[in-house]
Amino acid sequence: MYHAIVFFPLLGAIIAGFFGRSIGSKASEYVTCGLMVVAALLSWLAFFQVALGDGETIQISVLQWMQSGSMSIDWSLRIDTLTAVMLVVVNTVSCLVHVYSIGYMHHDPHRPRFFAYLSLFTFAMLMLVTSDNLLQMFFGWEGVGLASYLLIGFWYKKPSANAAAMKAFIVNRVGDFGFILGILGVFVLFGSISLDTVFAGAGAFVPDAPTAISGPVMDLFGMQLNQGHAMTAVCLLLFMGAMGKSAQFLLHTWLPDAMEGPTPVSALIHAATMVTAGVFLVARMSPLFELSVDALTFVTLIGAITAFFAATIGLVQNDIKRVIAYSTCSQLGYMFVALGVGAYGAGIFHLFTHAFFKALLFLGAGSVIHAVSDEQDMRRMGGLRKHIPMTYWMMIVGTLALTGFGIPFTPIGTAGFISKDVIIEASFVGHNPAAAFAFWMLVIAAAFTSFYSWRLIFMTFHGKPRASSDVMHHVHESPMVMLVPLFILAAGALLAGMIFVGDFFGYHYEAFWKGALFTLPDNRVLEEFHHVPAWVKLSPFIAMVIGFVVAWVFYIRSPDLPKALARQHRGLYLFLLNKWYFDEAYDFLFVRSAKWLGRFLWKRGDGWTIDGFGPDGVAARVQDITSRVVRLQTGYLYHYAFVMLIGVAALVTWMMLGGAV
DSSP states (O other), X not given: OHHHHHHHHHHHHHHHHHHHHHHOHHHHHHHHHHHHHHHHHHHHXXXXXXXXXXXXXXXXXXXXXXXXXXXXXXXXXXXXXXXXXXXXXXXXXXXXXXHHHHHHTTTOTTHHHHHHHHHHHHHHHHHHHTBSBHHHHHHHHHHHHHHHHHHHTSSTTSHHHHHHHHHHHHHHHHHXXXXXXXXXXXXXXXXXXXXXHHHHHHTTOOTTOOHHHHOOOEEETTEEEOHHHHHHHHHXXXXXXXXXXXXXXXXXXXXXXXXXXXXXXXXXXXHTSGGGHHHHHHHHTHHHHTTOHHHHHHHHHHHHHHHHHHHHHHTTOOBHHHHHHHHHHXXXXXXXXXXHTTOHHHHHHHHHHHHHHHHHHHHHHHHHXXXXXXXXXXXXXXXXXXXXXXXXXHHHHHHHHHHTOBOTTSSOBOHHHHHHHHHHHHHHHOOSTTHHHHHHHHHHHHHHHHHHHHHHHHHHHSSSOOSOHHHHHTOOOOOHHHHHHHHHHHHHHHHHHHHHHHHHHSTTHHHHHTTSSOOOTTOOHHHHGGGOOHHHHHHHHHHHHHHXXXXXXXXXXXXXXXXXXXXXXXXXXXHHHTGGGHHHXXXXXXXXXXXXXXXXXXXXXXXXXXXXXXXXXXXXXXXHHHHHHHTTOOOOHHHHHHHHHHHHHHHHHHHHHHHHO
């Protein structure tokens, strides 16, 4: 069963990728979608057996991979509750995206290639979440990066798509450099990168032992580190990889540009695969992170800043997909805050619920774009509610889930209400130095999230139509092949939180996770979050209401107010519209300097020095000499006779002088 779950997407990618032209577009769609449906159903079966049943951790050997010295690495599948959760998330969303793409990509002539890329992306993510050692995880990690490059740049004739694909690939290489250093650090500390060996060895570490007692165990960039500092360094390096893949603050710039790919790609990247890899990594390595308070504090700090920062940018964006993209960035910040305060179950719970409502929002946005002739600017929409009612109500469900609509002090509410509130309450009772800061950043981000989410709804579906009469004349509801995935995701967005909260982060926590997530015995977050003050429980609901009311005033009651406010505070508006000018800063600091260095090495290093004194220089000298020698060949007989006489005279002179000597 587990072999089928992991390798069916790869089989679909091979068939569609290598034989797509032979079997045709329809066959490629049916083969890849059919295999994904089977993988998704089997994933839910595995979830019920392992997570909700009595199943223990399963390790399935696939093949012997490599052996170098004392390091022996097998390619094997690790199936525990954390893996089972990720299998459900990845395969369910990917399956629905595959089916949705049949309608969305109907007119594209390169559908076999598209579906092959989707299935390859899914396989790479499955390799990541089922890995039993860090090298296998890195293989899946890089596979996801490669597949994202192919999908973001799928429309490769668009320069913007190529630039976005390259940006995503390059920015992620920065994080991946830290990740691979972290893997090497783990090997130095434990002599292995097998997860079982690493987790067993982590229990023997003494995090607070001074150097005099424990002695240096690692030399990092010339610094002698003791056990505690070495563990912190390794965790921070691993988290650097998570920051890149999950688009956290400073390494976030690739995520909005990833919208250049087709909308189903955006849904797959943002909801279930690439961006959740960093959250999974930190959760999987929780036995190491629990030994470093400093690392967890840094994770909390970055997550809180990201949640706030991305939410501020989402306030003023006009591209419907970019608004949802920055929402993803912000929600990932929530997940990392949960991991940072030790509420690992809450972080994975939000990852689980977020996959449903964020995929719903992205695919709903795709349905809108499909209806308005590929227009993505919300300023050119409006009044679509009556034209595409099913899409409208699905977007409403996704928005309610994202903003956290529910009944306070009860377990009744949308998926986002349950999982996001748990994180906010856990941050309030967190004990690391950044927890209080994170709590307030998350509450403020909740208000911003509500505002920009309802702003999207009001600008897109309400008010007077702002599109041309020709576009409005052709507005139509999406076909059922696109709507059915929305219905399924909407059910998850409404019900997943209420159904599973007790398992992920409630009273069934231990029985559900079965040790897949590790917390120290003195981690009291699991108990204390049940007893937070009433105002803490109420704060995200109040923030949600404030955001909704302000959005209603701005875009329904007084539509001219946003423009007036933007003119009045133009500096702040441009600051947010230009995404805090991170792209411009990075372009100045890194891109231009790299281009200057490359141009210098090309012109002066390669061209003038190497070619000038090497191949080009030697060739030029040979050419100079031969051009002079050629001049001796004039073709006149008397020139040759003259040269012969000079030669004879020189020979006689040499013989006479030699005889004299």
